[in-house]
Amino acid sequence: MDDQLERVIRQQLRKAGKQFEEAKRAYSEAKTDPAGDGSGAEQYDLPTDDEGRARIVCRRHAERRAVAVDAEGRPSCFEGGHPDCEGCAEDVREGFVETW
Numbered sequence: 001m002d003d004q005l006e007r008v009i010r011q012q013l014r015k016a017g018k019q020f021e022e023a024k025r026a027y028s029e030a031k032t033d034p035a036g037d038g039s040g041a042e043q044y045d046l047p048t049d050d051e052g053r054a055r056i057v058c059r060r061h062a063e064r065r066a067v068a069v070d071a072e073g074r075p076s077c078f079e080g081g082h083p084d085c086e087g088c089a090e091d092v093r094e095g096f097v098e099t100w
Contacts, residue, residue, distance in 0.1 A: 060084035
């Protein structure tokens with residue numbers, strides 16, 4: 001019984017932590033773009049090529065790429081669930097992604 005209670009408490013704490021992080025991210029994004037009209041590379045202040053694509057260094061494949069970035073900070077090459085891609089998107093949102 002104690003193991004079950006502990007498991008339920010841990011699950012609820014994880015869920016609350018995820019909700020908190022999502023709210024924090026949404027607040028941060030709303031603060032930087034209150035009208036919600038910014039998008040991609042411009043919104044995240046990334047260097048761009050002539051076509052407006054962000055110039056980033058891909059963590060997963062360790063190569064330079066020019067990619068579109070969506071309003072949620074995900075490059076077009078983003079693959080959900082992959083740790084390198086998740087970290088890259090997080091770095092884009094926080095302004096610490098490697099560029100060229």
